[in-house]
Amino acid sequence: MLKAGRPQEEMRRHNLGALLRQVHLGGPISRAELAERMGLNRSTIMALTAELTSAGLVREELPKENGKAGRPSLVVRPESERVYVLAFDVRVDRLVAARVGLGGTILDRREAVRARAGADLDDVVGVLAEFGRQMDGGASPGSVCVGVGAAYCGMIRPGDGTVRFGPNMGWVDQAFGAELGVRLGLGLPVSVGNEAHLGALAEHERGVGIGHRNLVYLHGDVGVGGGIIVGGKLLDGDGGYGCELGHMIVNPYDGRPCGCGSRGCLEAEVGEQALFDAAGRSGLMGREGVRAVVDAAEGGDVVAREALHRIGDWLGIGVANLINLFNPGLVIFGGMLREIYRGSAAQIHDRVAANVLVISRERVRLRTAALGDDATLVGGAELAFSKVLANPLEVLAEATADPVAGEREALTRTTS
Amino acid sequence: MLKAGRPQEEMRRHNLGALLRQVHLGGPISRAELAERMGLNRSTIMALTAELTSAGLVREELPKENGKAGRPSLVVRPESERVYVLAFDVRVDRLVAARVGLGGTILDRREAVRARAGADLDDVVGVLAEFGRQMDGGASPGSVCVGVGAAYCGMIRPGDGTVRFGPNMGWVDQAFGAELGVRLGLGLPVSVGNEAHLGALAEHERGVGIGHRNLVYLHGDVGVGGGIIVGGKLLDGDGGYGCELGHMIVNPYDGRPCGCGSRGCLEAEVGEQALFDAAGRSGLMGREGVRAVVDAAEGGDVVAREALHRIGDWLGIGVANLINLFNPGLVIFGGMLREIYRGSAAQIHDRVAANVLVISRERVRLRTAALGDDATLVGGAELAFSKVLANPLEVLAEATADPVAGEREALTRTTS
Structure with missing residues (x-):
């Protein structure tokens, strides 16, 4: 509900924040480009930039020579050191x-x-x-x-x-x-x-998800978590506990026990322990262990390859369900699931082709996290x-x- | 992005719409109550109401006697006939x-x-x-x-x-x-x-979902569809095709064939044909058929009861997955799933208890659609x-x- 009050003051604060966000997320940018992106005129941009500069949040510099004639537009940079x-x-x-x-x-x-x-x-x-x-x-x-x-x-x-x-x-x-x-x-x-x-937010703002209004980020650590962007915003749910895609039941018959107390959760079927068990590698652990299995499969190890195919099939079911539910433009594999995706992309794509409605998968892309472990x-x-x-x-x-x-x-x- | 322009004009239009929405969704309401709900002062409410009245969208009336002394606040009603x-x-x-x-x-x-x-x-x-x-x-x-x-x-x-x-x-x-x-x-x-x-929107605005910011509506017709409200808005996804919860794979091993070409979808396992097949009632059809099976189960028919328990178990897996993903305050069963819920609530609740994270189910409620078939x-x-x-x-x-x-x-x- 918009209240009568101080619309000018609120708009100024909103625009200062929006300009700072442009500079924070997009890097050094000319005033002309800011005016264009924000739909504001140059004199407003100049005034806003002056306020942020005098507060020490940004600074303005002449751009490097670009060979064009005429006076160049000043470039606004974030005060990253300060x-x-x-x-x-x-x-x-x-x-x-x-x-x-x-x-x-x-x-x-x-x-x-x-x-x-x-x-x-x-x-x-x-x-x-x-x-x-x-x-x-x-x-x-x-x-x-x-x-x-x-x-x-x-x-x-x-x-x-x-x-x-x-x-x-x-x-x-x-x-x-x-x-x-x-x-x-x-x-x-x-x-x-x-x-x-947070991984989903990071990929949405700075990674492979830039510009997507709807995306699903799957994160593998030891377990499997998720972050889902719906209409440009993180799905949080009533209590802030949404996106628990790792506890979607994918295997209701003979599912592996899960840390949550249930069985057959996506996390139980595709987490690192499931991979090590399927590959018969009880001594491995962590991201390095997952990488070792994927490397072995790429090197021709049949057991490792079959283990990854099995994991990829379960992961593919989960991904197919998520695409049907969210009609996203992008599905991102993060954390140790980047390695899993490297080793089982074919199985995941097969499941998407078999189990997602044709219309829902018209434009979806599958990618690994651009920011990697960070x-x-x-x-x-x-x-x-x-x-x-x-x-x-x-x-x-x-x-x-x-x-x-x-x-x-x-x-x-x-x-x- | 807020643009410099005509904030007053936009605010007036916004407030006119907001007031009309209050009257449209909430029914006859006093100016005093409108002022309170919208956070606006009474003179602003009076001016907005006057504009809507002169356009013929609402009318103002004296309320019925309420026994209180003093001048009563006028009641604003929608012009439903006009x-x-x-x-x-x-x-x-x-x-x-x-x-x-x-x-x-x-x-x-x-x-x-x-x-x-x-x-x-x-x-x-x-x-x-x-x-x-x-x-x-x-x-x-x-x-x-x-x-x-x-x-x-x-x-x-x-x-x-x-x-x-x-x-x-x-x-x-x-x-x-x-x-x-x-x-x-x-x-x-x-x-x-x-x-x-649209069923989800209706229940959210006029049904059992009023006041909930996050809810999942499952709709059974012949198939099973869904409408999911996330943060007060319908989840539509990139193309408007989101919420296809009926095509979530719940039975990856020996799943029934689904109209979408896949197997083991929630719709294939809990749709009306699955119920009639499980109950051995090949002659039935539609909402009346579903009602007949549920009535038979309530009357002691063992086959009908077992069929509903089986359907309820699959439906429960789907509902558990949705609660883990959406952390909603409410799950609503609509269309023919109202009957299914009547016949298999215990199985659905069992699955929720077994398969949803404790924290994610702290506050969730399961209900049938208040607007029924409408x-x-x-x-x-x-x-x-x-x-x-x-x-x-x-x-x-x-x-x-x-x-x-x-x-x-x-x-x-x-x-x-």
């Missing part, structure tokens, strides 16, 4: 942290490989917070952190970043987001999202950037203010 | 047509039961156009038809209402919407939608009303103008 976020990615076998500049540049990064079992909240948050503080401390003077985002391999309550269910790490109702925020001590809240949701981390960074893109000047002003003074003021507001 | 749409519903075994007044009142209605095979475009359009002209001719003088909508049991191209695929009637690429528009001769375009999409027809009417609700004054002015003059003017515009 304005950044911290992004974290909690995978089953690895913790990743990065400092990411406006525009999406990874300025700094840390990784810790870890044992699969027994990592509790305290351990994980301890490692991530230490990484975060190191990277924040290494930022150049005058630069400013405008957000913190984290991807986690489990079901996340959107409001407070609580991990409701992280089966592969044995977490139930752990206050991950709140705890990480406290341990970082930056005075910033931590936004947390499901890793596959899709989920990049998604965490984009989650962290979302506030400053929604309201650039105010969020930057808050982030730049003395945090202790800020807390004092917040306290006064609360108690008065 | 402003109407024509709605059509093409089911496999029946053609339905109705004249529906603003506010959703069915003012007039016609039905033709028909043989299942062999109805071609010309037959169907002929019957519907005749019904439409009869009902339009019966409308009181001074009343105005503001739209035409139709629900069809097949895949529809949104732009022009072409039936791309109607397997149960053997239609492929038939220009249904255009042809019906010509044969009606009212000078109005015909909007066509898939029956299950859900798809009501959806067709709402599709027809959508234009006048988006832009009340202009659409009404166009509909009221002399249609021949209007066509002449359109021709002039095109050729100049």
Whole structure:
């Protein structure tokens, strides 16, 4: 419902955010191109750019010589070194942290490989917070952190970043987001999202999904998750727990047991353990293990090849169901499913041809994630950037203010 | 992208449409209540109501005595007799047509039961156009038809209402919407939608789904279709062909053949033929046949009961998959699936309990369609009303103008 109020002020904020988003996602861009893409006239673009420049979010430069005559349009660039976020990615076998500049540049990064079992909240948050503080401390003077985002391999309550269910790490109702925020001590809240949701957002904004309004992203870690973009937006459902395509039943008769307690879930039939069991490779583990099986199949190993065909057939059923349901333009295989797709694309395509309605598959394409293993981390960074893109000047002003003074003021507001 | 332009004018049109929608969907409502619901002040409501009243879309009346002291707030009512749409519903075994007044009142209605095979475009359009002209001719003088909508049991191209695929009637690429528009001769375009999409919209706006932002509607006719509301909007996908939940593979091993050419689709396992085969009732057909099997099971017929348990188990797998994917607040069983649900609710609930992630089923409810067999027809009417609700004054002015003059003017515009 549009309310009578301050439409001019809201439009200005909206346009500032939209311009900053263009520069953040599209990279250096001329004022002329911005005017064209945003449907605004040049003088409006100039005014908006001036505001963002004086806030230190973008800068304007003369473009490199292009050989054309006449005065060139100034190019607007994100202030990537000055304005950044911290992004974290909690995978089953690895913790990743990065400092990411406006525009999406990874300025700094840390990784810790870890044992699969027994990592509790305290351990994980301890490692991530230490990484975060190191990277924040290494930022150049005058630069400013405008957000913190984290991807986690489990079901996340959107409001407070609580991990409701992280089966592969044995977490139930752990206050991950709140705890990480406290341990970082930056005075910033931590936004947390499901890793596959964030991988989908990242591929949609910066990867192979750019320009698609409807896409399905399947993410393989140890389990299988999903992120589905419907009409340009992530499908979240009533509680934020949508897109659990890994728990679609594909094998109702003699299905393998799944970590969720059910049987025959897509995750149980195409997850890494299903592959290792089918290939008779009990000693393997993780992304490297999956790669080894696919390499063996390509090298002529019959058992490995049959294992991949079996996995590909189950995966194909799942993909066919998803195309019938979502009529997407694109299906993306991310995480370890990139390897699986390399080894079983033919089976997946066969299932799509056999089981998807002709009209629903007229225009769909199947692709692997363009951002590779970084899709989920990049998604965490984009989650962290979302506030400053929604309201650039105010969020930057808050982030730049003395945090202790800020807390004092917040306290006064609360108690008065 | 918000453009600089005429924000006041756009806001006025938006608010007029929003107010008319309140009255259309919610029924008679006081100005005070409108002000509260729309977050606008009373003087704005009064001005908007005055415009809609003078256009003849609503009228204001004193409410009935409520026993309270003081001056009562005027009640705003839709002009149901004066402003109407024509709605059509093409089911496999029946053609339905109705004249529906603003506010959703069915003012007039016609039905033709028909043989299942062999109805071609010309037959169907002929019957519907005749019904439409009869009902339009019966409308009181001074009343105005503001739209035409139709629900069809097949895949529809949104732009022009072409039936791309109607397997149960053997239609492929038939220009249904255009042809019906010509044969009606009212000078109005015909909007066509898939029956299950429209059933979902109807239940969302006027049925058991009111207030739900995420719901799954399963519709059984001869086949099984779906309409899924994601974040308050119908999931349509890239081409408008989304929600084909009837072609989700649930039985990959010994699945029954499906009308789509595949095997083991939800539709093949839970459609009416699957039920009649499982119950050993080859002579039955249609909604009455399904009802007979469910009645027999309730009366103690063991074969009928086992047939329903089998169907309910497959349906439960489909429903579980959909809850995991969509995290909806509500799953609705419509069309003949209302009967199936009555006969196999226990099996469906068992599958949901066994196969849906605990967190994803925390708040979901399973219900039957509140609008009963009229859900798809009501959806067709709402599709027809959508234009006048988006832009009340202009659409009404166009509909009221002399249609021949209007066509002449359109021709002039095109050729100049």
